[in-house]
Amino acid sequence: MTTITRADAAAPPQPRRIRSASSSADRRRQWWGWAFVAPFAIVFVTFLIVPLVLAFIMSLQTSTLAAGTTFTGLDNYVKAFTDPLFLEGVGRVLMFAVVMIPAQLIVAAVAALVLDSLATRLAKLSRLLIFVPYAIPIVIGAIMWGFLYSPRFGPAATLFDLFGLDAPNFLGQDTVFFSLVNIVTWQWSGYYMVIIYAALRSIDSQVYEAARIDGANGWQIATRIKLPMISSSMVMVVVFALIGTLQFFTEPLVLRGVAQGAIPVSYTPNMYAFTLAFSYSQFNYASTIAFALGVVVFIGSYLFLFLTRKQSGLK
């Protein structure tokens, strides 16, 4: 560690000493910069870069129970991208992205727009209440919903009973998808709402005045002025949501505890990697799956940022 830092920093920047006085001041400043960055850099390299490199090396080896470990190059990657369990998992998280992200975005945007146009004390309270689910740890939230969905402990049976109906099984094979969408939307909409709300507050109110003078009504102001002006925040929200959804893990893992049949171990790529490593001790193939998922996430986010480069202000 020390040597890397030292070598980088000590490398003389200019071979020709033209402005020696200022260059020595620069160098001094550089040293202080490195000193301040060092604590972070050490932690960053030790706990992120090194494990990543080690995991990548692992992903190039194949270890089987009976035949030991051998170096197999990219074989694992070929296997991963033809592994039906992995591909199904990727397909499933993409489905989640298609359903879940618009749901969260609509809830968040509508809540933010409504709160932005209200100025009562109730608005402040509502803002807080919408945000509260985000403050609950994900695992606790998922466990709580597990109980709410439970046919025995949950309120659904009682509610449906009032109308003489049978409560649906929220943890069945076909319904668990929407149960998960509901949990995530409940948990994250408030967070995205705060981001969008902050963006709305930063719009100069003169813009609204001008619009009103031109005869725009509330709906028109919201859809024609506010939303286009905060599009870069919206893009950011979608990128966050996209990355989070492709790495979907905690909620299905917790719900698996009460619905093992409906949520198999390879439900999402992250769950699959986790199970391979810690239940089936296939650490090498699990590393491959993790990197393969990383590739999918990278491509997905890049593609989205490319398609929305106009809205996000990247272009």
Place this chain on the structure above:
Amino acid sequence: MNRTHAAAVGSVAIAALALTACSAGGASEESCTNTIMNEEATQVSVWAWYPAFEQVVDHFNETHDDVQVCWTNAGQGNDEYTRFSTAIEAGSGAPDVIMLEAEVLSSFAIRDALVDLSEYGANEVRDDYTEGAWEDVSSGDAVYAIPVDGGPMGMLYRQDIFDEYGIEVPTTWDQFEIAAQQLKDAGAPGVIADFPTNGRAYNQALFAQAGSAPFTYDNANPTEVGINVNDEGSKRVLEYWNDLVQRGLVATDDAFTADYNTKLVDGTYAVYIAAAWGPGYLGGLSDADEDAVWRAAPVPQWDPANPVQINWGGSTFAVTSQADDPELAAQVAMEIFGTEEAWRIGVEEAALFPLWRPMLESDYFRDLEYPFFDGQQINRDVFLAAAAGYEGFTFSPFQNYAYDQLTEQLFAMVEGEKDAGTALDDLQETLVQYATEQGFTVTE
């Protein structure tokens, strides 16, 4: 100037490294849940999740001057195995002695994670255990663990519910089916039993009763495995249960969930096909029906003329290959549940079923009256006979995977996607493919 700054950078780096090194050093220091009685003695670290185990550990530590047990509860079943598995991969962090269920011994032995205890005198205690129990922990001359408790199976049932609907206690599976139908026809609010698709070892035990021997595997020959999960016995059992499921005579709730636990004790299920540790499990559940009258009976049979006894669960103590002093660790594994005092705690406080013969064959254990069953001597009536008939069982070296696949297939079956035979055929195909990928020579 440069030198001072280089020194500054260097010292920050060293400080950071030192901090990391500190925390790494701290992890190897054991933190015991129990109090160490004799600070001077060598400590042996133990992971286990038995109920009331602290009392057993205290008893051991009080009676030993040269060695002390440092006990940690690293989680139950799979939680502990996950930690152990990670420690094996990391090369450090495993305890000296670990509680493992018999079914996972091969899975860890194949990864060279367990010490062969025959080198440390394990064969001298061999006579303290029954044939079947020893069969489960050994392979040829090698001994991978010391048996602790077993899970001979019986049928726990609600006498009050049976009486209310006029149902006879079934002794065969045919009678069980009739009883299930009677209960439904009488309009009972619950069902006779649950058929959990995630029953894992439980489902396997039901198959075994009809002669299923799903795996052949020998630790001495670790690259060969025999897989036969779709034999006639398994299919017969699964067809029977699938029929009950499709007719709505049994529930298909996941086992070991809060819902299931409540239903076990609130009368939703009239029967709990259970292992000998089942009563202890029921006793620990809340929301129990206060008027419940529980009784134990032998597990129903396919052929009453040739009764077959089955086993569900049961655990052992193994010594890990990361043990600092394998000999001392082996001594702990053999002695911790090797006294009558320890077993009194185990039986009375933890409701364990001993495999240690001096306790198993004692009059005390045979005649023990269980308050949960209003004084019924369940060992005499049910479990001792069940344990005596158990001949051991062979599990695969990838048992966790096999169970996960079994759950998937059973779930697909109860959802009506496939019939029992197809489910087991598909399971066979998946497991053979997996074993081949893992480098085994597979015989079907």
